[in-house]
Amino acid sequence: MSPKGMLKAIMKNKTGRIGIILLALIIFTAIFAPWLAPFDPYERVARPFQHPSASHLLGTNDIGQDIISEMIWGTRISLSIGIIAAAIAIILGTAIGILSGYYRRWLDTILMRFVDVVLVIPFLPLMILLAAYLGPQLTNIIIVIGILTWAGPARVIRSQVLSIRELGYVQAARSLGGTDFKIMVRHILPGVMPIALAQFIRAVSTVILIESSLAFLGLGDPTAKSWGTVLYYAQTRGAFLTGAWVWWVLPPGLLITFTVLAFALTGYTLEEILNPRLRSAGPHHRVFFDSEAMEKNRG
């Protein structure tokens, strides 16, 4: 399916439409942050701890930076982190999924047992431990999240590969003497791309959520203005004890929620479109299959 066709199909679906619209809004904000934000988020523009006012709609933070500008720029940073880390995860996951599904036998066994192990490791504690161990630089955080979220997608992609490799054109390529590498790249990879894309979209939302949690716990890079970092400063500078949580905690919280929702809705819809099993099912079954899909990808 072409990307254009995919978009059309998603727009036909009600949930998909909400997802895409939200997504478009968020991406728009990220791209046009410099024009949308009333102030430079790194510049101290007023007294610290100002309540919301006409000039500062969400007040100012603990050193007098404009919170709404931080929110808008935060979109850019949170989104970039999400996309980069998800890309790492999906590239890893796709590579491992294809290798495992294509070669099968012992390689499959080893890789899939490894996936099992990664999936059953208590996820957040490990992440916290690694983030604390590697130090709070943005690159480290991205790598940590990337290498810990590949396992779910790897498994989904492997199962797709299992069915593709038995298809006629793949068998034909093989009987014509195509090398394994060529078959995997030329014939299998295009076949799993749509699924990988759906997985990628879902991974972005997971990553944004994780990065925010880490940053909130003070394990992120406190000098990078992601939404989680804004929350971190709000929490450490007493926003929960004063009334400030209304304009300092809720907005980044809601933004994170909406972004995760946007990616999740788009991802689910896309998956539904791509997976014939889900598509053909009636409304009742869809609910069932959706929850199964969630189960499968929770890792």
Place this chain on the structure above:
Amino acid sequence: MIKRLFYLTLVLLFIFAAACSPTEETPSAGPADDPEEEPTNGVEAVSLRMAIPRDEGSLNPYTYVTGYPGHNLLLLIYDTVFQLDENNIPKPWLVTGHEVDAEGINWNFTLHDGITWHDGTPLTAEDIKFSFEYYGAHSHSRWTNAVSAIEEVVVEDDLSFRIILSEPVPAFLANPLSDVPIIPEHIWQDVSDPDSFTDHTGSGPYRITEHVPDQTYRLQANTDYFLGKPAVEEIGMIIIEDQTATFTALRVGDIDFASRSLQPELVEDFAGEGETDIITGPGFTSSLLQINNEREPFNDPLVRKAISRAIDIDDLVDTVMLGYGTAGSPGYIHPDLPHYNPDVEHVYDPDEAAALLEEAGFIDTYGDREFELLTRSNDPLRVRTAEMIAENLNAVGINVSVQALDSATLDDLVWPEFDTSQGRDYDLSIWGWSAPVMIDPERLGGLFHSDLENRGTLNIGAYANSEVDTLAEELSVTVDPGRQQDIFNQLQVVLADTVPFVTLYYPDGIYAYRPDTYASWTYQNGQGVLNKLSFIDMP
């Protein structure tokens, strides 16, 4: 790991609380009244509940954990020979006074009559002798070094004793005599491994009646205390690690006092007419911009001076501390200390900074020289300070980027193995020293002396200046107060001129409490309200 998890749970709980019951969080709604728990009107016995951030072991001289509040709590249970008053002047406490010969070698003391240990045994001069000898023989990071100059303690009779020093100690009455706790000989005489000894029988105004590790302590007033009954009958200490949780508890009345200093942004909410109030005063902890004096271009005093001129310290105090701090003196010494030299003053002048840089030949022609300013990632105030300094320095043409690191990594780069002779690997770093490093003249030498192996044990920037070396050496053996002051004055002038580091500010102590329960706190200058004088009047 467990701590992190605990923290995470807490965080989740907060999110939950914030989401579910927004009205509870707003100050206007106020805490729920709890008449049953509400204590007395001051006539009956007062019982105080306070929060401390972590467990302090069994709270004897070898097992307490932190400098603050651990040492402060320790000194509620144990006594010292002298006691620092509100202005940090040592005053006789267990003793009636002192006599000293002209050389400062022989010190004579007489104990108050009728002092007993918590178990009823009388406290005698033998206990004093025993304590100093015990600390000399059983290594402890704080006490052993403090008593090292004591050559001998001679017991004249039950109440009188003489301390003979091997060399004069400039502030002998302050440290060790006002710092080192006296321990009972009849309990400690056979203890060979003090680090695992858990007894906490002291002679102080309070004794521990209950300790649940990682949860609570219960302190009971020593009604037989030789200076009278302490003002608070019972102190319950609850361990609350999280800062937000601590002050939430204080607000709703679960505790009456928190040992940790209140964040400046919360002052407005806790001060005033309501159920809580605050007491503030100067703090002797310092916040510094540490400079690696070994590394080019910071090895040039002109460049360091330019850095100091470039930093708007008043803006820092105003923005980061919201005014609850004192601007740093370039001579490092806090303006409220007696040996402060008022002639040295911080100058903020970016133009002069640029001129100095030019004079030093520091020209960043291509704008490609970037320096890293390190800071601890888990301390938001320090990160903010670093961000503002980077702004200041960039404005005068020194290209600085802030790098937040976890504290272990930072310590390892700035102060590897806590041994200054091991070298260092950083350009600039936000740093801070605790109050004792400010008050104790001995340690002042440690901060600036260029002999890193033996004397400059705190000189983490490898600052080297022969004039300062000579002054520091002289200071450590000078007993005459007038001469001491001269040296202090000179030292601060040289420091201001050669800038080993930039002293940014000294955060104020802000302590929140519930005045209905107990309000007679005594603020010991620079060190806060958690001290004996808050519960016992100076004799």
